[in-house]
Amino acid sequence: MVLLEEGPAASRFRPNQAHTARYHMQEGGGMVATGNGLLPIAAGRGVGGGTLINSALSFRAPETVLDSWAAALQDEDWSAAAIAPLYDEISTLIGVRRMWESVAGRNNQLIAAGAAQLGLPGGLAPRNTPGCMGCGECNFGCPIHGKASTNLTLLPIAWQHGARIQADTRAVEVLVEGGRAAGVRGLAHHPDTGEFVGEVRVRAPKVVLAAGAIGTPRLLWHQGLARSLGPVGDGLHVHPGNAVLGLHDDEIYLWNGATQGAYFTHPDLPGVLPHAFTAPPEACLAAIGAVGRDLADGLAKLPHLCGCVVMVSDHGTGRVRATRDGRASLRYNFEDADLERTKRGMVETARVLFTAGVRQVIGIVHDIGWHNSVESFEAALSDRAVDDFTLYAAHPMSTCRMGLDPDTSVVDASGQTHRLPGLFVCDASVFPTSLGVNPQLTIMAGGTRLGQRIAQAG
Ligand SMILES: Cc1cc2nc3c(=O)[nH]c(=O)nc-3n(C[C@H](O)[C@H](O)[C@H](O)COP(=O)(O)OP(=O)(O)OC[C@H]3O[C@@H](n4cnc5c(N)ncnc54)[C@H](O)[C@@H]3O)c2cc1C
Incomplete structure (x- = not known):
């Protein structure tokens, strides 16, 4: 072979x-x-x-x-x-086991704790990282x-x-x-x-x-x-997703710990899977729109951020073709129902984060701003269209x-x-x-x- x-x-x-x-x-x-x-x-x-x-x-x-x-x-x-x-x-x-507390990191612990307090299924996640030291760098290759x-x-x-x-x-x-x-x-x-x-x-x-x-x-x-x-x-299909970031009084340093080490599900939202994410500091700043005049404010917030991806099992579909030189030519259309479930997943994620003690939340959604309550975040999301969302997929x-x-x-x-x-x-x-x-x-x-x-x- x-x-x-x-x-x-x-x-x-x-x-x-x-x-x-x-x-x-x-x-x-x-x-x-x-x-x-x-x-x-x-x-x-x-x-x-x-x-x-x-x-x-x-x-x-x-x-x-x-x-x-x-x-x-x-x-x-x-x-x-x-x-x-x-x-x-x-x-x-491949050595799958549930992430263990000592290297999970604050971000994952926070999400697991918020979900547990609300009685939602989830917690620290199963991962194939038997030798994990919690450096948060899986996406650049484990060092x-x-x-x-x-x-x-x-x-x-x-x-x-x-x-x-x-x-x-x-x-x-x-x-x-x-x-x-x-x-x-x-x-x-x-x-x-x-x-x-x-x-x-x-x-x-x-x-x-x-x-x-x-x-x-x-x-x-x-x-x-x-x-x-x-x-x-x-x-x-791609499992598209957006994310919710929260601002906590404690220092979280969301880029430390297991890269994606916690998750929860919600009984009313089958096929929606919120799970923690880690990103380098510069990506976190971009996610909260902390550029230009807002950079100094963003830098002050940076250590206090926590974050959770909201991924949906998609009804939307796309297609793969090839260009003349052999690169991928890709189309994908997001379905309204998927967008609705993404929004509902983001609202439940905000609820988990507030329960875990964050003061404010923001989504990676054009100009949505920070919100002090689940209700205010939900209202801000309600009339947003698909092109307001910064989407990402890796599946x-x-x-x-x-x-x-x-x-x-x-x-x-x-x-x-x-x-x-x-x-x-x-x-x-x-x-x-x-x-x-x-x-x-x-x-x-x-x-x-x-x-x-x-x-x-x-
Ligand atoms: C950043 C990131 C994070 C992810 N996190 C998770 C996670 O936490 N858990 C999870 O379950 N999944 C995760 N995934 C998804 C998961 O890794 C993929 O779904 C899975 O690896 C896909 O497996 P595959 O065998 O279909 O293809 P791939 O793993 O993509 O393998 C295809 C291989 O084929 C090679 N190839 C392509 N074209 C050619 C060609 N013409 N000739 C020769 N070689 C070619 C590519 O270089 C590649 O190595 C993540 C993916 C990414 C990118």
Whole structure:
């Protein structure tokens, strides 16, 4: 088995912001979907993919979601009960455990405490960071290898079983012979300069695309194979989100502690998942609009800020295509119902923060200002339109869906494309619906299910 990866090898990893954006984020961190709002979409790059730079939250999908997939696929192996042992296995391999108090940090503790006082489910979150020291830098790559990203966990297992990894090599073509996928052509480049250094051809009886829910359809559209395979690139979901920041009398230093280490849910808001976030000080200043004349005021507030993302399982959809030079061309339309649930999630998040002792809250919403009560914040949000919200997403999925019908899906329940034998997809593209929780654990558990079937396929 040979694995081609566009990004650099893990040994070239340098955990700092500029290096991460340039080398470890797809398209330099510059992917933006246009539509009825502007939506930046982040995805990781390198041996380890998104897990190199993700926040390590490790949630299991709601049982209702997996059971709905099993029903649509008429395949009980995708039910919550059947996937549970795979979640167990993966969780053990990547060291998932609930964040512990000593390194969680004030921001996470505050959100967990506010939710607990209101009797809401949640608390400190499950994460795959067995060696976490709480430096808050997961998104630039763990500087101490305390996060069990796949370059340290699953890929070494593949290596032990004979897989070979070719980094700095972009797959550009699925080779097709006699109506079957027969291999892949890739272009190798210099890891620093990006200069072309040679062509790689891998011949294989089974070809698995695992370039992520943007990368997989981007490759197929750029090659010109997409149209023959069904609705490739359609139905993009992303879990869009906004955030609420609070101002506390105590010093919180929200960039210290576990990057995203606390969460809560609300019984009236299924599919809405507020969870803590960490951001560097300069990003916090931008989030509260502390620029120009407001900078001095912002700097005074900075140590006292706490923050919580509000993410929704989206009904809105988009699509992935490729530009002539092989970059992603993305569209995404936010649905009114998602915006409404985002607002309601932000209001409940404000309630949690006030309960935890903050004096004021603000959303990342154009000119919304600080608010002293939940009621005032709710009123200020009520008439805001989608383009008032600074949106962000890092969970692209569903662009080569699993399904039974070749007209409405791209792959079957084994990950094999309906229309090209020997070509499989094994990444977040295959999710039949939006998931509702941060997806890495489900990608790994679902990938294990697909892997079992790909191994058996003829
Ligand atoms: C900043 C950030 C924070 C996140 N936090 C969390 C979190 O806390 N918990 C969670 O569950 N999820 C989180 N996620 C999401 C999660 O990391 C991703 O959903 C997951 O990694 C996607 O897995 P995947 O296998 O679909 O694709 P990816 O992990 O994106 O892997 C695709 C790989 O394919 C490579 N590639 C793309 N095109 C080509 C090509 N043509 N040729 C060769 N290689 C190619 C890419 O470089 C990449 O390495 C976060 C994501 C980001 C960006």
